[in-house]
Amino acid sequence: MNSSQDTIYATMHDQVADFTFDDRVAGVFSDMIKRSVPGYGQIVNTIGDFAKRLVTHNSQVYDLGCSLGAATLSIRRHIENRQCRIIAVDNSAAMVERCRENLAAYVSNTPVELLCADIRDITFENASLVVLNFTLQFLPPAERDTLLTRIYQGLLPGGALIISEKLRFEDATIQQLIEAQHLDFKRANGYSELEISQKRSALENVMKTDTLEQHYARFAKAGFQHANLWFQCFNFASMVAIK
Ligand SMILES: C[S@@+](CC[C@H](N)C(=O)[O-])C[C@H]1O[C@@H](n2cnc3c(N)ncnc32)[C@H](O)[C@@H]1O
Numbered sequence: 001m002n003s004s005q006d007t008i009y010a011t012m013h014d015q016v017a018d019f020t021f022d023d024r025v026a027g028v029f030s031d032m033i034k035r036s037v038p039g040y041g042q043i044v045n046t047i048g049d050f051a052k053r054l055v056t057h058n059s060q061v062y063d064l065g066c067s068l069g070a071a072t073l074s075i076r077r078h079i080e081n082r083q084c085r086i087i088a089v090d091n092s093a094a095m096v097e098r099c100r101e102n103l104a105a106y107v108s109n110t111p112v113e114l115l116c117a118d119i120r121d122i123t124f125e126n127a128s129l130v131v132l133n134f135t136l137q138f139l140p141p142a143e144r145d146t147l148l149t150r151i152y153q154g155l156l157p158g159g160a161l162i163i164s165e166k167l168r169f170e171d172a173t174i175q176q177l178i179e180a181q182h183l184d185f186k187r188a189n190g191y192s193e194l195e196i197s198q199k200r201s202a203l204e205n206v207m208k209t210d211t212l213e214q215h216y217a218r219f220a221k222a223g224f225q226h227a228n229l230w231f232q233c234f235n236f237a238s239m240v241a242i243k
């Protein structure tokens with residue numbers, strides 16, 4: 001997936017507006033997420049490996065907050081000839097438009113239904129895999145439990161939810177240390193202090209992170225009997241929960 005370089009916060013904004021997945025962000029998103037999220041490439045590739053193991057014949061796979069289609073493409077490469085359907089959902093028209101082009105660039109016998117919709121309005125059924133790759137953190141916290149419960153109800157027995165998130169830590173010393181490591185990662189990827197601080201202000205009201213403990217409690221509340229981390233680098237993690 002080619003993408004222009006992210007320079008959105010490189011110049012001083014008079015007022016930093018809340019972060020949105022608009023046309024400007026969609027145009028640089030591939031570069032932005034790679035340079036902002038340690039392990040992103042590995043997580044996307046490994047979601048495909050999980051799919052190979054977990055997706056059953058004649059079932060459905062949901063990619064919620066699919067953005068440009070990175071996880072969908074990774075999954076689709078691994079589940080050929082299983083008579084499955086992938087439902088990829090994003091409520092940003094700019095993302096969906098680009099995602100459609102990215103999906104069309106590869107041949108596959110697994111159909112993808114691409115929906116420009118809110119993930120809270122989706123009905124889940126016959127699902128062997130549901131993916132929330134850095135999406136739940138953008139949902140209002142009060143609405144996260146309901147979504148997970150609805151996902152759980154739509155999963156087949158043995159079905160899995162893979163969820164990647166930026167984490168928050170209750171322990172202030174750990175929070176400070178790990179956050180500092182993440183900021184160094186951004187600097188090493190060429191982001192300036194101005195870019196880092198303006199992006200942080202933009203995300204403040206729209207991305208509310210949970211602790212690992214909150215995620216585990218939510219999995220249990222939704223009904224999942226098995227859940228664990230499978231990846232963590234600094235404050236970015238990916239978890240798997242099984243019905
Ligand atoms: C950080 S990006 C996800 C990255 C993507 N999953 C990947 O693997 O590259 C979050 C995405 O979730 C979408 N999103 C946020 N809230 C949403 C909602 N309520 N319904 C649908 N999509 C949503 C955004 O438009 C954005 O494209």
Ligand SMILES: O=C(O)C(=O)C[C@]1(C(=O)O)C=C[C@@H](O)C=C1
Nearest residue numbers: 032033036037134165166199203
């Ligand atoms: O925490 C940050 O600094 C980020 O930029 C993280 C993050 C994310 O986790 O989704 C936020 C917005 C963009 O989607 C890309 C990365």
